[in-house]
Amino acid sequence: MLAMKLGTRLALTEDIMLQAIPELDHYYAFNVANGDHFELNHTAYWVLETIGQGVTLAELRERFEGQFDIDPGTADEDLTEVLGFGIENHIIKEVEA
Amino acid sequence: MLKDKEISTDDLTAGEEFYFQWHITERCNRACRHCYQNGIPGAELALPDLLTIIDRMEEAVRKWGKKGTLSMTGGEPYLRRDDLHALMDRIDRSDCLAYYDILTNGSLILETETSTLAKHSRLRRVQVSLEGASARTNDEIRGPGAFESTVSAIRLLKDAGIAVSVMTTISRFNKDEIPALIDLAGREGVTTLALERLIPEGTGARLSDQVLSPQELKTVYEGIYHIAVNGSPVRILLYRPLFALLSPGDPTVGALCSAGNNALTIMPDGTVYPCRRLPISIGNVLTDGFFKIWYGSEVLWRLRNPANLGGKCKECDLITQCRGCRAMAYFTTGDYMAEDPQCWR
Numbered sequence: 540m541l542a543m544k545l546g547t548r549l550a551l552t553e554d555i556m557l558q559a560i561p562e563l564d565h566y567y568a569f570n571v572a573n574g575d576h577f578e579l580n581h582t583a584y585w586v587l588e589t590i591g592q593g594v595t596l597a598e599l600r601e602r603f604e605g606q607f608d609i610d611p612g613t614a615d616e617d618l619t620e621v622l623g624f625g626i627e628n629h630i631i632k633e634v635e636a
Numbered sequence: 637m638l639k640d641k642e643i644s645t646d647d648l649t650a651g652e653e654f655y656f657q658w659h660i661t662e663r664c665n666r667a668c669r670h671c672y673q674n675g676i677p678g679a680e681l682a683l684p685d686l687l688t689i690i691d692r693m694e695e696a697v698r699k700w701g702k703k704g705t706l707s708m709t710g711g712e713p714y715l716r717r718d719d720l721h722a723l724m725d726r727i728d729r730s731d732c733l734a735y736y737d738i739l740t741n742g743s744l745i746l747e748t749e750t751s752t753l754a755k756h757s758r759l760r761r762v763q764v765s766l767e768g769a770s771a772r773t774n775d776e777i778r779g780p781g782a783f784e785s786t787v788s789a790i791r792l793l794k795d796a797g798i799a800v801s802v803m804t805t806i807s808r809f810n811k812d813e814i815p816a817l818i819d820l821a822g823r824e825g826v827t828t829l830a831l832e833r834l835i836p837e838g839t840g841a842r843l844s845d846q847v848l849s850p851q852e853l854k855t856v857y858e859g860i861y862h863i864a865v866n867g868s869p870v871r872i873l874l875y876r877p878l879f880a881l882l883s884p885g886d887p888t889v890g891a892l893c894s895a896g897n898n899a900l901t902i903m904p905d906g907t908v909y910p911c912r913r914l915p916i917s918i919g920n921v922l923t924d925g926f927f928k929i930w931y932g933s934e935v936l937w938r939l940r941n942p943a944n945l946g947g948k949c950k951e952c953d954l955i956t957q958c959r960g961c962r963a964m965a966y967f968t969t970g971d972y973m974a975e976d977p978q979c980w981r
Contacts, residue, residue: 556931556932558932560943562941562943563941563943567931569927570927571925571928571931571932573699574695574699575699576699576700576931
């Protein structure tokens with residue numbers, strides 16, 4: 540898992556906007572300030588959308604396991620990948636420890 | 637050699653191109669009866685703001701990995717002659733704006749400036765409009781003297797080696813004269829002929845009885861297509877919605893509406909529309925920027941999702957090639973996602 544405490548609160552970075560066309564299985568994250576654009580899969584979109592609602596890492600992990608009906612180990616692996624992508628590309632940020 | 641060939645603009649596919657239709661003024665020295673403007677010019681930006689818009693176009697297309705293309709128009713763009721030339725100079729130096737067209741009624745182009753015009757390296761074509769092959773038909777719509785003025789402009793531009801395109805708006809006024817118009821365009825050495833449908837909007841809303849019925853449009857389009865593929869004297873641009881119905885297997889025929897896909901229209905005050913014929917404000921390029929508009933506009937996202945289409949467009953098996961004209965749907969039904977009311981299927 541990422542080097543984050545479970546109590547860490549996550550948020551979308553300013554200027555990030557999520558968009559989706561579910562009928563076409565198209566999911567995106569956009570930075571409306573610098574124009575960066577990212578194509579997402581449904582799982583990554585769900586994670587970012589949930590982060591946009593304002594959750595801690597613990598809350599996100601719990602909801603993620605329930606949403607996709609997966610075991611904690613798989614959930615951690617998938618979340619690590621999505622959160623790493625989000626932080627690396629300045630899509631998400633930690634707002635408090 | 638014509639500029640058209642030098643710049644090889646045909647190499648740009650829809651996937652490579654992002655198109656801006658840029659109205660630098662709404663003022664006009666003519667009062668055409670079918671115009672999509674309402675005849676009341678609004679505010680327009682000074683040259684420094686126009687140059688800022690070019691900066692923003694470049695920023696956007698660089699980020700998107702596309703080549704930008706533009707049409708600069710009005711109103712009548714030559715009513716801002718000095719600014720128009722300044723914009724051309726600026727775009728000529730761009731590393732990511734591939735080419736531009738000027739859309740004009742041609743009446744204000746001076747013989748003394750065509751040689752200067754021909755030197756603009758990114759100028760692809762000058763587009764003028766003709767509504768018929770005769771002064772009688774053309775001037776009925778565009779006003780007395782317009783036919784002679786436009787044909788003179790075509791010859792002036794051609795003599796200077798500038799490629800010329802003609803645009804025609806199809807209605808009951810002129811539908812029977814389209815074949816003769818194609819012949820005229822060929823005789824005058826016109827490079828391309830674009831044919832648009834009359835949309836009952838702006839001043840043109842008063843001509844709603846001149847909008848073709850679906851069967852009338854089908855007959856006209858079949859005639860155009862027949863000429864286009866059988867030795868037309870001018871290249872007829874067939875990549876417009878509904879043309880795909882005539883030959884679904886031909887990739888050069890028909891096209892998806894570009895609204896929401898790879899185009900934006902910028903008005904004289906910086907207001908942005910999905911398409912000039914679909915005048916729904918989705919922001920202002922100076923205050924919002926292209927990224928916020930392109931990524932965030934609910935109107936654009938609604939346009940992008942074919943599941944939002946209504947009526948027979950939603951169920952059509954040609955939905956990957958044609959989604960109809962959203963402006964025609966809007967000005968006929970009030971819903972820009974409604975079926976194209978001129979579709980004959």
